[in-house]
Amino acid sequence: MAMPTIKAVRAYTVRGGGADYHDTQGYHWIDDHIATPMARYEEYRQSRRSFGINVLGTLVVEVEASDGTIGLGVTTAGEIGAFIVEKHLSRFLIGRQVTEIEKIWDQMYFATQFYGRKGVVVNTISGVDIALWDLLGKLRGEPVHALLGGPVRDELQFYATGARPDLAKEMGFIGGKLPLLHGPAEGDEGLKKNIEKLADMRSKVGDDFWLMYDCWMSLDLNYSIRLAQKAQEFGLKWIEECLSPDDYWGYADLKRNVPKGMLVTTGEHEATRWGFRMLLEMDCCDIIQPDVNWCGGITELIKISALADAHGKLMVPHGSGVYSYHFVITRHNSPFTEIIMSAPNADEVRPAFSPLLLDEPVPVNGRMKASALDKSGFGVRLNPEVQLHRPYAS
Numbered sequence: 001m002a003m004p005t006i007k008a009v010r011a012y013t014v015r016g017g018g019a020d021y022h023d024t025q026g027y028h029w030i031d032d033h034i035a036t037p038m039a040r041y042e043e044y045r046q047s048r049r050s051f052g053i054n055v056l057g058t059l060v061v062e063v064e065a066s067d068g069t070i071g072l073g074v075t076t077a078g079e080i081g082a083f084i085v086e087k088h089l090s091r092f093l094i095g096r097q098v099t100e101i102e103k104i105w106d107q108m109y110f111a112t113q114f115y116g117r118k119g120v121v122v123n124t125i126s127g128v129d130i131a132l133w134d135l136l137g138k139l140r141g142e143p144v145h146a147l148l149g150g151p152v153r154d155e156l157q158f159y160a161t162g163a164r165p166d167l168a169k170e171m172g173f174i175g176g177k178l179p180l181l182h183g184p185a186e187g188d189e190g191l192k193k194n195i196e197k198l199a200d201m202r203s204k205v206g207d208d209f210w211l212m213y214d215c216w217m218s219l220d221l222n223y224s225i226r227l228a229q230k231a232q233e234f235g236l237k238w239i240e241e242c243l244s245p246d247d248y249w250g251y252a253d254l255k256r257n258v259p260k261g262m263l264v265t266t267g268e269h270e271a272t273r274w275g276f277r278m279l280l281e282m283d284c285c286d287i288i289q290p291d292v293n294w295c296g297g298i299t300e301l302i303k304i305s306a307l308a309d310a311h312g313k314l315m316v317p318h319g320s321g322v323y324s325y326h327f328v329i330t331r332h333n334s335p336f337t338e339i340i341m342s343a344p345n346a347d348e349v350r351p352a353f354s355p356l357l358l359d360e361p362v363p364v365n366g367r368m369k370a371s372a373l374d375k376s377g378f379g380v381r382l383n384p385e386v387q388l389h390r391p392y393a394s
């Protein structure tokens, strides 16, 4: 079957929410005194926005085929990403068959390797890759999950990340992941408060509900082990992203030293098959958590997921809403998935990319039927009311 070719690539930026879920305004639990690597500086401890966690903003990529069909991808990369798409990556797309996804990925990655490999460049590649999968699905009239081999189960199960696991339990989720509030710079007093918070939440949710701590790269090995040991009494299911993503050796040590039964997870700031190969071969964790928006997109996630499977590990993606759902439903080693509670008080379920995308399905009672994903491509569209800016139109 002759497929259309790619006729245009457009990159837009958006402020105030969308893919960059840290790009919030006013009070939001996600910006409220959370432990970070910058919390060693008192002036950056209270708010993550104070050190620029929201500086990138959202990148929207549109890839248009010769028949006018448009594939859409969004990610965290903002204006830098828009520059990379329009000035560098578009040359690997214009005039190509829309089915050339693997070759386009390879060319985007190796052409940017001298200034890329991880971070904002791979976020940007991910956004383009997602738009290509969306376009292919739309042209074939199939959901992306069908292109990936189809569902292996009838529904997705979710845990919720946010400040209120007690409310998440009432909403039907299988677990709640709390942000760790205090890091090593706040000493033993902070450690005590972290444990009190967990104990309080455990008393509210009962014994059978999963509770996890997200440490967002903010700890050192010793603090992580002490936290894990003290948290065991309160049934902490996993301890997440304790250390710098570059400290593979520290993660391997941590995994050997947490209490038996407690899981170590990481990977949301890791990228590509090579980064995840390090985590897997060095036995750094029990669950890897690539973010589809940041790890290289769907094309790279296929490889990362297979590597994890071959190592007997689970792959439970970080965030990325509908882009994760289409993948998770197709893989046995991804038995559940995450939703980050984007409501400021974590008291209601909102679509991950709201208000930027329309038609994104949300879990109901902590679950989502596979049939909710049965639309062409990723089944989402841009909200016409959201203002887009195209800084580098070529």
Ligand SMILES: C[C@H](O)[C@H](O)CC(=O)C(=O)O
Pocket: 030, 034, 161, 178, 179, 214, 216, 268, 318, 319, 340
């Ligand atoms: C809550 C965490 O600090 C972060 O904002 C989100 C995250 O790491 C996760 O959902 O995982």
Ligand SMILES: [Mg+2]
Pocket: 214, 215, 216, 240, 241, 268, 318
């Ligand atoms: Mg995390």
